[in-house]
Amino acid sequence: MSHYDYRKGKERVEEILKNKVEIIENDEIPKNDNFVDSVAYYGWISAIVITIRNLKDLFETEEKEKVLKIIKAFTTEILGILKEDNNLRQIMIRDGAIYAIYTTPTKIDTYEIYEKSVVINTYMKMLNKLFEENYLPLIEVGVGIGTSKELVLKVNRGGKQIDDFVWLGDTLKKTEKLSSLVSKENSIAISRLTYINIIDRIISENTKNAKKWFRKEQDETIGYFYVGNVVKSDFRNWINGGMEESSL
Numbered sequence: 001m002s003h004y005d006y007r008k009g010k011e012r013v014e015e016i017l018k019n020k021v022e023i024i025e026n027d028e029i030p031k032n033d034n035f036v037d038s039v040a041y042y043g044w045i046s047a048i049v050i051t052i053r054n055l056k057d058l059f060e061t062e063e064k065e066k067v068l069k070i071i072k073a074f075t076t077e078i079l080g081i082l083k084e085d086n087n088l089r090q091i092m093i094r095d096g097a098i099y100a101i102y103t104t105p106t107k108i109d110t111y112e113i114y115e116k117s118v119v120i121n122t123y124m125k126m127l128n129k130l131f132e133e134n135y136l137p138l139i140e141v142g143v144g145i146g147t148s149k150e151l152v153l154k155v156n157r158g159g160k161q162i163d164d165f166v167w168l169g170d171t172l173k174k175t176e177k178l179s180s181l182v183s184k185e186n187s188i189a190i191s192r193l194t195y196i197n198i199i200d201r202i203i204s205e206n207t208k209n210a211k212k213w214f215r216k217e218q219d220e221t222i223g224y225f226y227v228g229n230v231v232k233s234d235f236r237n238w239i240n241g242g243m244e245e246s247s248l
Contacts, residue, residue: 021153027105029089029152035165040153045089045167046104046113046145046194047175050078050120053140053183055096066136071096073127074139081119085112089152090165097179099172101165110147110194111201117143117188122231124186126239142183146175147194174222181219187229190214195226 025042052074058067078098082091087102087109104110121143128138150169178189190198195214203210214228
């Protein structure tokens with residue numbers, strides 16, 4: 001039976017309302033352990049959202065065991081790719097999509113988020129090929145990347161069981177929209193601001209023709225963005241070569 005001590009609840013709310021909340025404008029969002037409950041931070045973040053477009057259709061047409069295998073294969077490796085970063089601040093999974101938020105105080109940090117998206121985009125080529133070899137349906141996946149300055153505060157209620165950030169902005173929502181816009185073509189969609197911050201680095205790390213990897217698109221709710229089916233060439237070549245294991 002659910003029990004709520006409303007008298008204690010009133011005391012907690014009054015404590016929140018009478019205390020001052022300091023807003024610190026800082027390019028970097030601190031880690032969870034360094035976050036002060038009475039402080040909100042305003043800093044640069046970048047988000048990656050990876051969305052399965054045809055998940056609903058899979059549940060309606062395929063055996064549940066097959067769908068569960070697909071979801072587990074999709075999430076396990078992608079989570080591993082996303083978690084390998086000291087700038088990771090939060091990661092979530094819901095409704096066939098994976099959401100990751102990073103603090104990105106510098107352009108190099110933002111570029112590293114782009115690099116993750118390219119690895120994930122290439123991984124999806126491998127994953128669908130493995131699905132095909134195992135007679136499983138293919139999945140349509142879009143990867144979105146967005147960057148902005150956002151206000152974040154920490155909510156701590158119930159000890160270690162609940163300890164979360166609240167992101168006060170629309171970065172995640174817009175990035176989710178970007179991922180959904182390109183999920184049918186299995187590509188990467190990059191917000192205009194993200195693109196501006198990383199394109200010079202993409203060119204310097206690859207080729208002066210790297211701008212040709214992307215096409216400019218426009219959406220009525222998020223404005224201009226850039227789309228590219230960019231992959232890691234060595235990874236792609238290994239996939240196309242039959243994915244043979246290295247001899248020991």
